Amino acid sequence: MKETKYKGIYEIQKNKKRYLYTKSLDNISYFNEQIKNGYREFDPRRSKLAAAIIKNISLLPLKRNQDILYLGAAHGYTASFISDIIERGMIFCVDFAPRVVRDLYLICEKRKNMIPILANASHPEEYEKRITNVNVIYQDIAHKEQVNILLKNLKFLKKKGHVLLAIKARSIDVTRNPRDIYKDVEMSLKDKLKIIDKKVLDPFQKDHCFFVCQNK
Ligand SMILES: C[S@@+](CC[C@H](N)C(=O)[O-])C[C@H]1O[C@@H](n2cnc3c(N)ncnc32)[C@H](O)[C@@H]1O
Structure with missing residues (x-):
């Protein structure tokens, strides 16, 4: 997991695809999003902010x-x-x-x-x-x-x-x-x-x- 150029936004690249994450404040998955070592996956198909990133x-x-x-x-x-x-x-x-x-x-x-x-x-x-x-x-x-x-x-x-x-x-x-x-x-x-x-x-x-x- 590495931080992107945007503070507080992290990413993993897998098979040429980028997956965005934020560091969870409480380790709870509220929307069935994946949590990896305390980082919550932020989906560009569910959020315009993630898409803009x-x-x-x-x-x-x-x-x-x-x-x-x-x-x-x-x-x-x-x-x-x-x-x-x-x-x-x-x-x-x-x-x-x-x-x-x-x-x-x-x-x-x-x-x-x-x-x-x-x-x-x-x-x-x-x-x-x-x-x-x-x-x-x-x-x-x-x-x-x-x-x-x-x-x-x-x-x-x-x-x-x-x-x-x-x-x-x-x-x-x-x-x-x-x-x-x-x-x-x-x-x-x-x-x-x-x-x-x-x-x-x-x-x-x-x-x-x-x-x-x-x-x-
Ligand atoms: C596309 S959804 C928002 C999705 C959300 N921003 C997200 O990314 O998780 C649009 C929302 O705007 C709300 N909305 C539309 N017109 C509004 C208004 N005049 N005042 C307050 N909320 C409004 C709708 O009830 C709806 O929940």
Whole structure:
């Protein structure tokens, strides 16, 4: 197991294939993922973050002790790996679907650095009193209005903080070429954020693009 160029992300290469891992905080497999000597396998077919790492995104702005606002945490798959990386930081995990938040609660009971929040990310006032300002906003909500929803949440981002954004083209417009949608997203973000890199995530995540941005 060797650490990649991204801090906290490890890999093994086998038969020309790369397998990603994080160092588990508690040695528990929450999603049937393999654990090897305390390292949990992080699957690019299940997480857009892992796919962006395999695609060699130029910056992964996740560090120990950072605070993260995660919009669209669902059952907590990707959030649990971010939890491994940030250790003593805190992840505020927002999702509006009660069914998935129920599963998320079970992980958050075990992980001291994850807080579940059942709320709509379109209405940040629902959770503004329950969170602090954060170093990173991670957004993966597969919603037509996802860029506007992100912009509404930027008030929680610290100066020079980063945004990790997974865009699902088909949720925005099924009839258009995904690459045109990604260009439009970039234009809408540019006013508020500096775009550091973007990676199309096919074939791991079909019709998805991942953006890394920084607060101006
Ligand atoms: C693709 S899933 C997220 C998967 C997760 N990020 C992962 O990698 O483990 C998208 C999630 O966004 C949530 N979602 C969509 N719109 C939302 C909104 N306006 N506010 C909060 N959650 C939302 C959905 O309930 C769903 O659980």
